[in-house]
Amino acid sequence: MTDTTRPPASGWADEANRSNIGLKRRHARSRRLQGFGIGAIALAILMLGTLLWTMVSTGYSAFVQTHLSVEVTLSPEEIDAQSPGDANYRDIMQRAWLSSFDNVTEENEGDLLSMLSRGAELQLRNLVIDDPSLIGQTIQMEVPAADDLDQVEKGFVSRATPEEYRIVNDRQIEIFYELKQDGRVSTPFNTALFTEADSRFPELAGLKGALIGSFFALLVCFVLSFPIGIAAAIYLEEFAPKNRWTDLIEVNINNLAAVPSIVFGLLGLAVFIGFLGFPRSIPLVGGMVLALMTLPTIIISTRAALKAVPPSVREAALGVGASKLQTVLHHVLPLALPGIMTGTIIGMAQALGETAPLLLIGMNAFITAAPDSMMSPSTALPTQIYIWADSPERGFTARTSAAIMVLLGFMIIMNGIAIYLRKRLETRW
Amino acid sequence: MTVLTLTGLILVIALLGYAMGVARSRSALQAGSVLHSRPQYSGAFVAFLFALPAVCLMLAWVAIDEGIIRSLTIASLPSDVTEGIDRRQAGALIREVFQVISGRTFGEPEPYMRDAAAYYVEAQGWSRTLMYVSCLALGALCAGWGFSRIAPEFRARNKVEAIVSGLLVLASCIAILTTVGIIGALVFESWAFFTLVPVNEFLFGLNWEPQIPIREDQIAGAGAFGAVPVFWGTIFIALISMMVALPIGLFSAIYLAEFASPRVRTIVKPVLEILAGIPTIVYGFFAVLTVAPALRRYGEMVGLDVAANSALAAGGVMGIMIIPFISSLSDDAITAVPRSLRDASLAMGATRAETVSRVLLPAALPGIVGGVLLAVSRAIGETMIVVMAAGLIARLTLNPFEGVTTVTVQIVTLLIGDSSFDNPKTLAAFGLGLVLFISTLGLNVFALNIVKKYRERYD
Amino acid sequence: MANFHTDALANSGNGTAHAKQEGAKSANTRGVAKIKAESVNVFYGENQAIKNVSVDIDERQVTAFIGPSGCGKSTFLRCINRMNDVIESCRIEGRILIDDNDIYAKGVDPVILRSHIGMVFQKPNPFPKSIYENVAYGPKIHGRTRNKSELDSVVEQSLRRAGLWDEVKDRLAQPGTGLSGGQQQRLCIARAIAVDPEVILMDEPCSALDPIATARVEELIDELRQNFTIVIVTHSMQQAARVSQKTAFFHLGHLVEEGPTDRIFTNPEDKRTQDYITGRFG
Structure with missing residues (x-):
């Protein structure tokens, strides 16, 4: 207020004209609170960003794998066409590899051999068993390099580090660069990450077993929790009388939703494995435990969806002579279905990321074959991450992050579908 | 796996029962009378009557058979081995039997262990066959009774709705059962723990070294x-x-x-x-x-x-x-x-x-x-x-x-x-x-x- | 007893802002326009809620805004202490002058403005705190008192002026939400006058009260006219007739007619006003 001609002094304008220190302080306090708020949100988002960036920056390298090309002669003397599985492929592969160097000595033989992955001989073996007609030919193969060399190619090994602190020595690095110049090194997409199960060697380890294990467990979880959850919600929302018993059920469901997941693991271990005698480590038990955990989520979201259907719909159906059950099944439930689906998918996404209960029922075993049924031992995606995170090899660090990216990818897809369903299909009453 | 196969079998037969129920209800309609309920309800009535008792029996069977077979196996062992053993030692014996069955034994097992293993496997086989037969028989019995009741004036819809309501109540009780299961499992196993380690020591003791045995008379894993x-x-x-x-x-x-x-x-x-x-x-x-x-x-x-x-x-x-x-x-x-x-x-x-x-x-x-x-x-x-x-x-x-x-x-x-x-x-x-x-x-x-x-x- | 307390307040408040304003205000003459609105337009996003309203509000008088629901009278009331600033989509054109100072001028701090323009809302809304804390809230945040005994006397004075003192003096520490509806509303009035405003805006203050409580509040409004300029929005024409000296009739965002209450109710100039007060619509 700079107006000097105004006649009568008003209290508020007067006060505004004075430099009011108290007021300045009050406004400063308000700005400070706002600043704290922005700072807190920025900090939280920064942490989220750091977390995701850490995973991507350590994990991206695991999506490619260094391969070495090697020429292998498959002589019929060494491989019997009648039983191709019995030949000594390790020997064949090692000799083929060494034969591509002209200065092999006692001294550097070990260096050279340790550049190949153990997967090379397996790859050769599978190739021959699949196609025995290859016997007698000389074939060109791209075989995985050992993890140590893979790290060199990906730039994680610095030659500046003193040799004794490195896993690969100077000679190996030199040979590797020579190979590179000869065009014998390639870095294709790491298909093994999705087509192989776990392995002790990082360059061979994949997520196939974990993905199938998680799929089976989620399938069991869905088959059990979806119908039971909907049935329970329908009863509580549409049929249940208001009495102590239903109150108890309600309180109970709300509390179950907040029980730590590890307690469900203890339940699974004691009841399903200890008491009912199910084997350990199987997706069936994992799925049952996850189902018990997911049930409250599904019941709560289904009840919310049923509640959102206006009573007029029920009255209309009852009015034309439908029974209570017909009203619910024919009219209320279809209208509530998008909401139910949304809640279920979110529950499933949670179940996918759940680790602790699966650890307790033994789904963290080291299993190198993908499960062929719900009853065969397997890992799941999160427990596989746990196993890899515990492994000391450098290659497993990247693979852990890559597995996390895969896990987060699935969760993003599932939540995306849920959000889409909510936006597109849910009717607003 | 047997449970899954049996469940599948029960579902298939229940579907069959549904079809038969519908057909019978339809044929009753052709006789010229008025149906109380639509034929689908008669079908569903038969299907439920088959599936529900069969599944219930199966679940009950699965829940108790393992325990019974184990105690029978223990009982089959020579009396000098089983004389005065407690729950823990019985568990150890059963694990030994399992090792014999899976062939993962160090050295030659005792002959009575071999017998026990054979006994266990045989008992399990019998239990399975018996479970199949009795579940399907019970289902067939109930479904047959239901089938015979189908008539034009039969109030199938009310019956089916009563059954479905019952199932809804049951589903809502699963949550309670889960809590009961959690509390039961925790209290049961904790009680076993507190018979070995006093509650006071557990709740107020200042030294936690569960892996290291510290007293001479302690069993492995104690601390x-x-x-x-x-x-x-x-x-x-x-x-x-x-x-x-x-x-x-x-x-x-x-x-x-x-x-x-x-x-x-x-x-x-x-x-x-x-x-x-x-x-x-x-x-x-x-x-x-x-x-x-x-x-x-x-x-x-x-x-x-x-x-x-x-x-x-x-x-x-x-x-x-x-x-x-x-x-x-x-x-x-x-x-x-x-x-x-x-x-x-x-x-x-x-x-x-x-x-x-x-x-x-x-x-x-x-x-x-x-x-x-x-x-x-x-x-x-x-x-x-x-x-x-x-x-x-x-x-x-x-x-x-x-x-x-x-x-x-x-x-x-x-x-x-x-x-x-x-x-x-x-x-x-x-x-x-x-x-x-x-x-x-x-x-x-x-x-x-x-x-x-x-x-x-x-x- | 009453005199004693007034004296105590005057003595202890000597030299404080509180006492100064008291003096400054009594120097003003009655009948002067305290608030002048000049072609005010208010928009909520695309909707225009107030259309070109100009009105004068006299000092130490009760001015009633009447009109059918949704006519913009509450919106206009909330412009006078800039409560509409809180709503993001709200845009205001025109000028509102209080003592010839534009309250929407650049540099005017709504915080100071509101401490001089009190407001009482439709539903009694005491804070979920004690009766004492409710009344002490304003003086505390504005730093109007220097010590506990000053604050005590301001609280007592305010409760007395709101006619609530005798009913609550023994339970000042009990929550304000525990009072009856009428008492709660008088507590809110006490809370508003505790910072000694120049103007009190009342947004349908009796609509949630029963007839007896309403009569009590109306009496109070009449008493408060001695010291404050009061603007009251009301649904009830009887209430407007009972408590106000001036009445303004709003319809669909327009100010249709304003003037002395007696004239508006006996001899309205506009057909719409006549229809409204004779009950043809509303």
Whole structure:
């Protein structure tokens, strides 16, 4: 207020004209609170960003794998066409590899051999068993390099580090660069990450077993929790009388939703494995435990969806002579279905990321074959991450992050579908 | 597998029963009378009558047969072996039998063990055959009775609806059963534990070394079971996590509820929720890969010795995970305060900050406290972050740079790779589980009550 | 007893802002326009809620805004202490002058403005705190008192002026939400006058009260006219007739007619006003 001609002094304008220190302080306090708020949100988002960036920056390298090309002669003397599985492929592969160097000595033989992955001989073996007609030919193969060399190619090994602190020595690095110049090194997409199960060697380890294990467990979880959850919600929302018993059920469901997941693991271990005698480590038990955990989520979201259907719909159906059950099944439930689906998918996404209960029922075993049924031992995606995170090899660090990216990818897809369903299909009453 | 096959078989036969029921009802209609219910209901009636008793019998069978076969196997052993054995020793014998069956034995098993193994396998085979026959027979009997009742005036719809209502009630009881199962399992195994280790020693002892036998007469896997350092570690890490999450969550909530424009709100709120959606194993790996080494480096820079598995790293990362719980529950609590109170304060000439701190926060306090308690319960029960980032050694320390262990870490380490429930080491995990369950349940009930009362106040 | 307390307040408040304003205000003459609105337009996003309203509000008088619901009378009331600033989509054109100073001028701090223009809302909205804390809230945040005994006397004085003192003096520490509806509304009035405003805006203050409580509040409004300029929005024409000296009739965002209450109710100039007060619409 700079107006000097105004006649009568008003209290508020007067006060505004004075430099009011108290007021300045009050406004400063308000700005400070706002600043704290922005700072807190920025900090939280920064942490989220750091977390995701850490995973991507350590994990991206695991999506490619260094391969070495090697020429292998498959002589019929060494491989019997009648039983191709019995030949000594390790020997064949090692000799083929060494034969591509002209200065092999006692001294550097070990260096050279340790550049190949153990997967090379397996790859050769599978190739021959699949196609025995290859016997007698000389074939060109791209075989995985050992993890140590893979790290060199990906730039994680610095030659500046003193040799004794490195896993690969100077000679190996030199040979590797020579190979590179000869065009014998390639870095294709790491298909093994999705087509192989776990392995002790990082360059061979994949997520196939974990993905199938998680799929089976989620399938069991869905088959059990979806119908039971909907049935329970329908009863509580549409049929249940208001009495102590239903109150108890309600309180109970709300509390179950907040029980730590590890307690469900203890339940699974004691009841399903200890008491009912199910084997350990199987997706069936994992799925049952996850189902018990997911049930409250599904019941709560289904009840919310049923509640959102206006009573007029029920009255209309009852009015034309439908029974209570017909009203619910024919009219209320279809209208509530998008909401139910949304809640279920979110529950499933949670179940996918759940680790602790699966650890307790033994789904963290080291299993190198993908499960062929719900009853065969397997890992799941999160427990596989746990196993890899515990492994000391450098290659497993990247693979852990890559597995996390895969896990987060699935969760993003599932939540995306849920959000889409909510936006597109849910009717607003 | 047998259960799955049988379930499939029952479903197929039930479908068959449905078709037969429909057909019979239809043929009754052709006779020229009026049906009380549509034929589908008659079909469903028959199907239910077949499937329900069969499945119930099957589940009951599966639940008890293993125990019966095991005790029969034990009973089949020579009396000098089984003389006066208790539950633990019986379990050991059964494991021995299993090893014989799977052929994983060291040396030649005793002949009576071979017999017992053969007995077990045979009994199991018999049990399965008997289960198939009796389940299907019971189903057929019931379905046949139902089939015979189908007539035009038969009130199939009412019957089917009664059955379905019964199933709905049953489904809603699963939640209760789960709780009963949890409490039952925990109490049962804990009771076994407390017969080996006195409750007092467990709850008030200061020395936790479950792996190391310390007295001569102790059996393998026994050790010291004073859980106080474990409890302290849990509380300590939860405290650290709340110190991270509480200010960040609360200030975020205040900003979002009172200062942010609707646009900012619709963007920031879901972004914060992402933090809650990330699986805890990811946080655990983040703690190990990034946070712990970073803390160590900073510690070295200022001359502090920070352990690789420091309480600070585990608690800090857990705090990040908890932020959205605090922020969204506090945000709900603040926005639930009626507009009129906000207007009244602003109309008195209060600044936004004064309105928040003097009117809204006090009014929202119960809701916020409830939310914080829920978050604390979440922190106490959180497993994967601490399993990966916290220590294994139970220490009574106030130094956040040292490693401490938690209840959940101990449960996991005690149980991983050990399936027998007969030694104090595994049973201790259930003792810890019971304490964890009771404390989180108490916190939850208390917190949910506060939140509920708070909501009712402003509705 | 009453005199004693007034004296105590005057003595202890000597030299404070509180006492100064008291003096400054009594120097003004009655019948002067305290508030002048000049072609005010208010928009909510695309909707225009107030259309070109100009009105004068006299000092130490009760001015009633009447009109059917949704006519903009509450919106206009909230413009006078800039409560509409809180709503993001709200845009205001025109000038509102209080003592010839534009309240929407650049540099005017709504916080100071509101401490001089009190407001009482439709539903009683005491804070969920004690009766004492409710009344003490304003003086505390504005730093109007220097010590506890000053604050005590301001609280007592305000409760007395709101006619609530005798009913609550023994339970000042109990929550304000525990009072009856009428008492709560008088508590809100006490809370508003505790910062000694120049103007009190009342937004349908009796609509949530029963007839007896309403009569009590109306009496109070009449008493408060001695010291404050009062603007009251009301649904009830009887109430407007009972408590106000001036009445303004709003319809669909327009100010249709304003003038002395007697004239508006006996001899309205506009057909719409006539229809409204004779009950043809409303």
